[in-house]
Amino acid sequence: MGDKSNGHPGAAGRAATADHPASVRNVVLVGHSGSGKTTLVEALALTAGAVNRAGRVEDGTSVSDYDEIEHRQQRSVQLSLVPLEWDGFKINLLDTPGYADFVGELRAGLRAADAALFIVSAADGPETMAGATRMVWEECAAVGMPRAIVITHLEAARADFEDMTRTCAEVFGGDDPDAVLPLYLPLRGERAPDGHAPVTGLIGLLSQRLFDYASGERKESEPDADQASLIEEARNRLIEGIISESEDETLMDRYLGGEEIDVKTLIDDLERAVARGVFHPVLAAAPAPEDARQGIGTVELLELITGGFPTPLERAAPDVRGRDGKELDIHACDPEGPLVAEVVKTASDPYVGRVSLVRVFSGTLRPDETVHVSGHGLSDHGHETRALHEADERIGALSAPFGKQQRTLTHCIAGDLACVAKLSRAETGDTLSAKEAPLLMSPWEMPDPLLPLAIQAHSKADEDKLSQGLSRLVAEDPTMRLEQNQDTHQVVLWCLGEAHADVALERLRSRYGVQVDVIPHKVSLRETFAGRSAGRGRHVKQSGGHGQYAICEIEVEPLPGGSGIEFVDKVVGGAVPRQFIPSVEKGVRAQATKGVAAGYPLIDVRVTLLDGKAHSVDSSDAAFQTAGALALREAAADVRIHLLEPVAEVEVLVGDDYVGTVMSDLSGRRGRVVGTEQASGGRTLIRAEVPEIEIGRYAVDLRSLSHGTARFSREYARHEPMPAQLSERIREQAQDVP
Structure with a gap:
């Protein structure tokens, strides 16, 4: 871990390959937008010899953010895989977007990884760790995923490594802040006139050695007396933290008894504690000096990844079931075992077509083999997001991405990741298994898209391509939901936020050649009678030959919510012939x-047919249908009609500091708070009932109100009468529509 060896860089220009799961490390980088994840990936690639000093591969593109949309929007919007070779290991770095709208890409990265690096900027305040980053930390903790913390932007004028380390211990340490401790301290050079001293290297606390990068290459030396005294307190606390998590129960007694524990024992215990997910080392990273071959802290970080993070052999595979629905024991990461792989990301390449990023959990994936593709039928609050699907497909070429390049692979073993070309029917989250033994893995949790985007084709040419473009978009990104609302007749793309929606529109345009217009989203309202009313429908026409004759009299009365439309026949004496009563209904x-x-659709009324008239020749099914409709319209003209709006049950999980702000905002949205309860981590769960027309943009507004620290869920509860003033305005708008 930076205290054992300098490692040796891998070769550039070829695909990194793995011959055994023990030589693979899958690591996801997590952090808020701007924390420096992509810069760190490029620095690690430079140290491993995979890119040049400018962070570019052979074709001049970036190793990580190479997507055209990312260039235009100046932010990461998708998961990127960067495979490296270091000291005989293959390291798959999974660079995730830091913006909350792309949390689906982050969840995919967590699914594919066996350990996580949380990237924290020393130039930012603790609030950047209090929102989504903290929630992801808790998710990792729940499944025991090993985590380490990397503090970046130490070159910033007000950057304070010690202060940020304490903040990390408070935010991430929970009840055990001593489980979050630094392995190194920054080594600073001479102070500039403005008082800022640049970081030139690191001080290893366990080895008590200096690792100086000032010359452009890592050089090791002894600390002087002042530096030695500087690290003593931090070193002792680190040793105590490691020993407290040691599986050797005698180690603490020996240490407290005054025994000097040798560094190798401490490092071995540290690596085991990190791999078990009970100790979380803090490291530092800073920009490399000009023309340097190694970024500051990158060697130390690569040694932590290869020495302290677990192999795929140590991770249990997600639940796997056979065609009969029975759970199978596929926990061994065995290259010779049954094939179990999962599509963690789907993208479209203009030249190759669909490209699937696949994590292999068991067996070995080879090109030109036929595999079985199985996909879940997922639903979201009663809306089907995709159908259960199965197909046999031939595997195309296997490759490892590097920037825009795709480097060919001969195979992909259990524990490794690869890109698979031309899996035309595979969607994100699908399982790949042997054709003769179909399997299905349990899906990973995805956030509900809660921001509606109503769209329509810009032209007739776009209309012809819209359906296919939208289906491909949703297949690539399971955090989007496509709805074709039968009430409002709108095509609605549900997204996670505005940035997510912007990327969806840009992908439709640039990838699939579909131009769409965004239109105001309509909420599905309903109508009902406010009181009892009667109506008479008279449809009599005579124009030569057979005419049209139908008269019916009805009574309409309101019913309790949820009753629907009830039709009652009370005709006596055959005033309306029996064969035409269904026509009236x-x-x-x-x-x-x-x-x-x-x-808007009428609901919750009882319509009673009382009387009517018929003609022996001119009465017909069509005539009585028309008369029934006229009778209902006449009844509605003589009574007040309530407009009903859908009301949602909303749950908001928010930090205690923002509870008052959020509750006040909910009240301003005509919401009714029905309860609150204390949640873990200084948060409160607020339950409220809010009209859906008031929360169309709540996904965006809540993020602003809580500085990104809150999240919410919603579920349809019922329809309720709208306020009279709002109802009247909607009626007027409906009358103005030609």
Whole structure:
């Protein structure tokens, strides 16, 4: 871990390969936007000899952020895989977006990885760690994923490594802040006139050695007397933290008894504690000096990854079930075992077509083999997001991405990752297994998309391509949900936020050649009668030959919410012939679907057919349908019609500091807070009922109110009458529509 060897860089220009799961490390980088994840990936690639000093591969592109949308928006919007070779190990670095809208890419990275690096900027305040980053930390803790922390931006004027380390211990350490401790301290050079001393290297606390990068290459030396006294307190605390997590119960007694524990024992215990996910070392990273071959802290970080992070052999595979639904024991990461792989990301390449990033959990994936693709039927609050699907597909070429390049692989063993070309039916989250033994892995949790984006084709040419473009978009990104609302007749793309929506529109345009217009999103309203009313439908026409004759009289009364439309026949004496009574009901129900006031479906009423008249020749099914519809419209004209709006049950999980702000905002949205309860980590769960028309942009507004620290869920509860003033405004708008 930076105290044992300098390592040796891998070769550039070829695909990193793994011959055994023990030589693979899968690491996901997590951190808020701007924390320096991509810069760190490029620095690690430079140290491993995979890129040049400018962080570029042979074709001149960036090793990580090479997508055109990322260049235009100046931020990472998708998961990137960067494979490296270091000291005989293959390291798969998974660089994730830091912006909350792309948390789906982050979750995919967590699924594919066996350990996580949390990147924290010393130039930012603790609030950047209090939101999504902290939630991800807790998710990793729940499954025991090993984590380490890397503090970046130490070159900033007000950067304070010690202060940020204490903050990390408070935010991430929970009840055990001594489980979050630094392995190194920054080594600073001479102070500039402005008082800032640049970071030139690191001081190893366990080895008590200096690792100086000032010359452009890492050089090791002894600390002087002042430096030795500087590290003593931090070193003792680190040793105590390591020993407290040691599996050797005698080690603490020996240490407290005055025995000097040798460095090798401490390093071995440290590596085991990190791999078990009970100790979280803090490291530092800083920009390399000009023309340097190694970024400051990168060698130390690579040694932590290869020495302290677990191999894929130490991770249990997600639940796997056979075609009969029975769970199978596929926990061994065996290259010779049954094939179990998962599509963790899907992208489209303009030249290659669909490219799937796959994590192999068991067996070995080889090109030109036929595999079975299985996908879940997922639903979100009653909305089907995709259907259960199965297909046999032939594996295309296997490759390892490096910037825009795809370097060919001959195979991909259990524990490794690879890109697979031309899996045309595979979607993100699908399972790949042997054709003769189909399997299905349990899906990983994805956030619900809660921001609606109503769209329509810009032109007739776009309309022809829209359906295919949207289906491909949703297949690539399971955090998007496509809805074709039958009430409002709108095509709605549900997204995680504005940035997510912007990327969706840009991908439709640039990848699939579909131009769309964004239109105001409509909420599915309903209508109902405020009181009892009667109506008479008279449809009599005579124009030569057979005419049209139908008269019916109805009574309408409101019913309790959720009753729907109830039709009752109380005709006596055959005033309406029996064969035409269903026709009246059909006409009433058809008119109810169209609405009677503002064009929204009518619900929760009882319609009673009382009387009517028929003609022996001119009466018909169509005539009585028309009469039924006219009768309902006449009844509606003589009574007040309530407009009903959908009300959602909303749960908001928010930090205690923002509870008052959020509750006040909910009240301003005509919301009713029905309860609160204390949650873990200084947070409160707020339960409220809020009209859906008021929370169309709540995903965006809540993020602003809470500085990104809150999250919410929503579920339809019922329809309720709208306030009269708002209802009248909507009626007027409906009448203005030609």
